[in-house]
Amino acid sequence: MKVLVVGTGAREHAIASRLADDVELYAYMSKVNPGISKIATYKIGDEGEVDKVAEYAKENEIDIAFIGPEAPLGKGIVDALEKEGIKCVGPTQSAARIETDKSFMRNLFEDKEIEGSLVYKVFDNTEDVNNFLDEFDKDVVVKPVGLTGGKGVKIVGDHLKDNEEAKEYSKEVIDNTMGGFAQVIIEERLLGEEFTVQAFCDGENLVAMPAAQDHPHAFEGDKGAITGGMGSYSDKGGLLPFLTQEDYDKAVEIMKATLKAIAEEAEPYKGILYGQFMLTADGPRLIEYNARFGDPEAMNVLTLIKTPLAKVCEDIVNGELTEVEFEDKASVCKYIVPDGYPETEYAGEIIEVDEEAIEELGAKVFYAAVSEEEDGIHLSGSRALGIVATGETIEEAEKIAEEAVKYVKGPVYHRSDVGTPELVQKRVDHMNEILNE
Numbered sequence: 001m002k003v004l005v006v007g008t009g010a011r012e013h014a015i016a017s018r019l020a021d022d023v024e025l026y027a028y029m030s031k032v033n034p035g036i037s038k039i040a041t042y043k044i045g046d047e048g049e050v051d052k053v054a055e056y057a058k059e060n061e062i063d064i065a066f067i068g069p070e071a072p073l074g075k076g077i078v079d080a081l082e083k084e085g086i087k088c089v090g091p092t093q094s095a096a097r098i099e100t101d102k103s104f105m106r107n108l109f110e111d112k113e114i115e116g117s118l119v120y121k122v123f124d125n126t127e128d129v130n131n132f133l134d135e136f137d138k139d140v141v142v143k144p145v146g147l148t149g150g151k152g153v154k155i156v157g158d159h160l161k162d163n164e165e166a167k168e169y170s171k172e173v174i175d176n177t178m179g180g181f182a183q184v185i186i187e188e189r190l191l192g193e194e195f196t197v198q199a200f201c202d203g204e205n206l207v208a209m210p211a212a213q214d215h216p217h218a219f220e221g222d223k224g225a226i227t228g229g230m231g232s233y234s235d236k237g238g239l240l241p242f243l244t245q246e247d248y249d250k251a252v253e254i255m256k257a258t259l260k261a262i263a264e265e266a267e268p269y270k271g272i273l274y275g276q277f278m279l280t281a282d283g284p285r286l287i288e289y290n291a292r293f294g295d296p297e298a299m300n301v302l303t304l305i306k307t308p309l310a311k312v313c314e315d316i317v318n319g320e321l322t323e324v325e326f327e328d329k330a331s332v333c334k335y336i337v338p339d340g341y342p343e344t345e346y347a348g349e350i351i352e353v354d355e356e357a358i359e360e361l362g363a364k365v366f367y368a369a370v371s372e373e374e375d376g377i378h379l380s381g382s383r384a385l386g387i388v389a390t391g392e393t394i395e396e397a398e399k400i401a402e403e404a405v406k407y408v409k410g411p412v413y414h415r416s417d418v419g420t421p422e423l424v425q426k427r428v429d430h431m432n433e434i435l436n437e
């Protein structure tokens with residue numbers, strides 16, 4: 001079987017590495033990912049030029065294409081590939097609106113009476129935003145309706161001082177048609193702990209993966225700018241130290257109801273559905289969906305997956321998904337990023353990665369936004385590579401990951417606290433406080 005992985009980052013390296021042993025692997029990426037280039041036949045090109053990707057897939061008689069990032073999904077890459085007879089792990093443009101059009105997503109919850117939503121409103125003018133915020137007595141989250149590469153969401157109490165600043169930012173979003181829509185979504189800010197559930201979907205059936213928790217802030221102690229994610233962990237048993245089986249099951253029920261609703265209102269959804277939830281005093285509430293694996297969370301679950309990913313892909317495209325097995329272990333992923341990230345001046349500089357030493361420790365390297373050139377591995381302005389380790393406990397996995405990080409040299413940093421007992425306990429204590437308020 002020939003499988004094409006579309007995308008250039010650590011998420012796609014993790015996908016490709018789990019396919020490499022079982023399929024003839026191809027990749028379409030925007031620059032030379034040092035990990036993917038070693039295991040796949042590849043073409044360098046813009047993943048957003050969907051017709052060119054489809055042409056490449058057709059030329060190489062690809063059986064299944066696995067779409068990593070959201071941007072090509074928003075541009076209809078699956079529709080273009082399916083037109084050429086290529087089956088896809090990834091939703092069509094219409095079904096991908098669950099991520100690419102937040103107003104579609106929230107309306108779906110309302111129209112289909114799916115549990116786990118929150119107070120929200122969609123606005124297309126600043127006067128209505130201002131009137132709403134003058135009356136609303138809780139802190140809010142301001143979101144562009146479309147895709148902004150993870151950089152458009154601003155939270156009162158985090159990036160924004162108060163609801164007055166929320167008004168100013170809402171105006172900026174509408175005036176600049178940020179994310180491609182002259183609209184803004186204002187949502188209530190929920191209190192609790194965030195968690196991620198990712199699921200394989202075959203249009204009708206959904207198989208959920210172990211839960212994970214990402215760390216969006218740049219620095220230790222959850223300080224600094226919100227980034228694409230600095231690291232993540234998952235626990236033995238598939239839950240998280242603050243997440244009960246009942247909470248997890250409720251989240252999965254919400255995702256199953258969503259899958260059914262997408263099929264009714266758009267098209268059957270095939271691919272990965274990523275649910276970002278907030279565990280609140282009232283249970284899990286849906287913050288947003290992504291139409292792809294999470295990054296870094298993909299690295300946790302794809303390190304643990306036991307069922308061959310190639311088999312899972314076949315089951316997805318054939319609508320025959322039943323079960324997927326994972327190793328019953330904890331995992332910790334730490335992202336290594338250029339010094340100064342997310343505003344970095346170190347783009348272009350070279351890093352040294354001792355892959356052998358990292359593997360000897362039992363950890364794995366997944367390359368992200370770096371490019372392999374003749375003189376070595378060059379940083380870009382974004383996250384460089386993920387290191388993943390597994391263990392019987394989060395603490396054990398964290399220690400291995402932290403040891404492995406030492407084998408990456410250059411102008412880089414990482415969050416040493418991701419997965420440590422202290423930070424995990426802080427999350428548990430925070431959740432207990434919320435529940436006891």
Ligand code: GLY
Nearest residue numbers: 214229294295296
């Ligand atoms: N971990 C955040 C994301 O994948 O969007």
